[in-house]
Amino acid sequence: MNERARPVKALHQVRLNRILDADIRLDAKISALWEAVDEMGAIAAPHSACRRGCSHCCHIPVLVPKQEAALIGRRIGVKPAKVIGVTRLEEMRAGYDNPCPFLKGGACSIYDSRPLACRQQFNMDSDALLCELVDDDAPPKVPYLNMMDYTTVLAMMTAQSKEVRMLNPHTGRISTAIEYSSPAVGDIREFFPRGRS
Ligand code: SF4
Ligand code: SF4
Numbered sequence: 593m594n595e596r597a598r599p600v601k602a603l604h605q606v607r608l609n610r611i612l613d614a615d616i617r618l619d620a621k622i623s624a625l626w627e628a629v630d631e632m633g634a635i636a637a638p639h640s641a642c643r644r645g646c647s648h649c650c651h652i653p654v655l656v657p658k659q660e661a662a663l664i665g666r667r668i669g670v671k672p673a674k675v676i677g678v679t680r681l682e683e684m685r686a687g688y689d690n691p692c693p694f695l696k697g698g699a700c701s702i703y704d705s706r707p708l709a710c711r712q713q714f715n716m717d718s719d720a721l722l723c724e725l726v727d728d729d730a731p732p733k734v735p736y737l738n739m740m741d742y743t744t745v746l747a748m749m750t751a752q753s754k755e756v757r758m759l760n761p762h763t764g765r766i767s768t769a770i771e772y773s774s775p776a777v778g779d780i781r782e783f784f785p786r787g788r789s
Contacts, residue, residue, distance in 0.1 A: 593639050593716050594738050600635060601741055604628045608745050619663050621749050622708075629711045629742050636737050640714040641723075648723040649713055650695040653684040654780040656707045657750040661783040667705040670788055675778035684779045688725060692780055693787030701788065707780065708746050712739035750775045 611624045656664070661672040694702045700710070714737040715723055722734045751772040759766050 593636060597632060597635065597737065600632055604632070605741060608742075612745065612748060618659055618749060619666070622660055622663050622746070625742065625745055625749065626708065626711055629708060629739070632737075632739070632742075633711065633714065636714045636716070639716060640737070641717045641720050642713070642715055643720075645698045646720050646723075647691070647695055647698055647700075648720060648725060649710070649715075650692045650700065651686060651688050651690070651725060653681060653686045654692055654707065654709045655679075655777055656709060656780050656783060657746065657774075658776040658778070658783075659750045660707050660746065661778070661780075664702065664705050664707060665783075668702050668788055670784060672783035673785060675776045675782050677776060678774055679778045679782060685781070686779070690781065693784050694780070696787075708742065709780075712737075712742050714739075747774075 608625060608628060611621050614621070658672070658675060661675070665672040692700075694700055694706070700706055716735045716737050752775050755768055756771045757766050757768050
């Protein structure tokens with residue numbers, strides 16, 4: 593499947609590079625990224641174990657940058673909570689006793705507005721067995737479709753940039769450069785602790 597996905601990814605790369613450089617709102621850029629990932633999803637879905645009603649992955653940490661949380665919030669009419677810095681994986685409380693607050697009746701209640709973290713996850717196994725959460729520290733070896741290109745695009749879209757001035761100690765000259773840093777990134781449970789309510 594990764595081989596089959598390669599030409600589609602190449603087309604998406606060209607399209608998303610244009611969108612990255614375009615003078616449009618960040619919301620529109622993230623929406624265009626979601627659209628590309630959904631196109632890939634349509635290709636992967638028939639070969640994937642993922643099905644409606646299968647929700648082990650709604651019980652694991654779901655990382656969302658604050659700008660994407662803001663877009664989700666606007667689409668569903670809920671203001672996301674403020675998250676400062678980057679929440680570390682070990683700080684996230686997830687598990688069968690702490691599902692994503694948007695999981696309702698075994699299905700995603702914000703399906704059209706779910707974050708990239710959920711859209712890009714395709715288990716290419718024949719069933720969901722490896723997605724089941726087990727009580728051990730070893731990370732599950734789920735054969736996910738490689739969607740790294742898309743997560744990188746989201747990181748590039750949401751990276752914070754600022755102009756910094758630097759003094760060259762050898763020449764005494766001051767030059768300017770653009771410095772990038774990560775936005776606030778948190779678990780979906782932190783941004784939307786009460787789901788849609
Ligand atoms: S990623 Fe795993 S748990 Fe989630 S829908 Fe696919 S098979 Fe089910
Ligand atoms: S947003 Fe939807 S798909 Fe994603 S973890 Fe929550 S319930 Fe599951």
